Amino acid sequence: MVSPELAFESLLNGLLIGGIYAVAALGLSLVFGIMDVVNLAHGHMLMVGAYVGILLFAATGITPLLGMLLAAALLFGFGVFLQRVLLERVVDKGMEQPIIVLFGLALVLESVGRIVLGSEPQRASIGIPGSSIPVGPAVLSFPRVVTFVVSVALIVAVWAFLKYTTTGLAIRATAQNTDAAQYMGIDTGKIYIITLGLGTALAGAAGALLSILFPFTPYAGWSYLLKAFAVVVLGGVGSVIGTLVGGLLLGVSENVGVLFVGGGYRDLISYSIFLLVLLVRPQGLFGSSGGGE
Secondary structure, eight states, rough: OOOOHHHHHHHHHHHHHHHHHHHHHHHHHHHHHOOOOOOHHHHHHHHHHHHHHHHHHHHHHOHHHHHHHHHHHHHHHHHHHHHHHHGGGGGTTSHHHHHHHHHHHHHHHHHHHHHHHOOBBBBBOOOOOOEEETTTTTEHHHHHHHHHHHHHHHHHHHHHHHHHHHHHHHHHHHHHHHHHHHHTTTOOHHHHHHHHHHHHHHHHHHHHHHHSSOOBOTTTHHHHHHHHHHHHHHOOOOOOOOHHHHHHHHHHHHHHHHHHHHHGGGGHHHHHHHHHHHHHHHHTTOOOSSSSS
């Protein structure tokens, strides 16, 4: 039987990891909600961000909390390049062609990662001193608490950007009605570039944060892609707040669920939640709100 103390600690740890899941899923949600593109390479972009954090920490000792900034910048540039060079040619030709392009990109990133970095699991460290943090009967990991705080700060920053800046309002207008946005003088091509850049930057930041907590291999992209899908389905496409809530729910469900079924079934819990929500409420808990609410 699971003790109340252990259940409480698992609940809190689930909330902490759920914050990073939300960041990992937010870029996927925005790109799909605004561009109608399912980024099947999103998990592998997250993997690239994780390796940026890992390699930077190994080479210089810089904490991935700062390496996250480099990972986000590099992935933003990669997203801009990807939109200009590849997706711009196919984004208006239905959903199938972008999916094929991005699936191929995921395979390329995985293969390059395996050749260059090998298949052995690697991880970073938070790189700053800190001990466990007691909360009532629970004892929380210091790295998890710090990464959760950073994750929530990132989500709030994205929400504020979409709600209060001119570019953010243009992104939301494009998400609601692309044709009407064009009639109002919004350059939707530029908005797509910014959106994909933002989405890939969030994937890179999430990867760097996750590298503090979990080991990574070049094959990890598929697992995190499916977790991101589960969060998006829970929270609703295009909803920043919904994505945060979905991430927290997934984190709690995984962490508490493994107490009863074992750690080997963690991913099965995620996929079961994904399928259940698709069957019961396919629009998610918050639905679509035009990319920013």
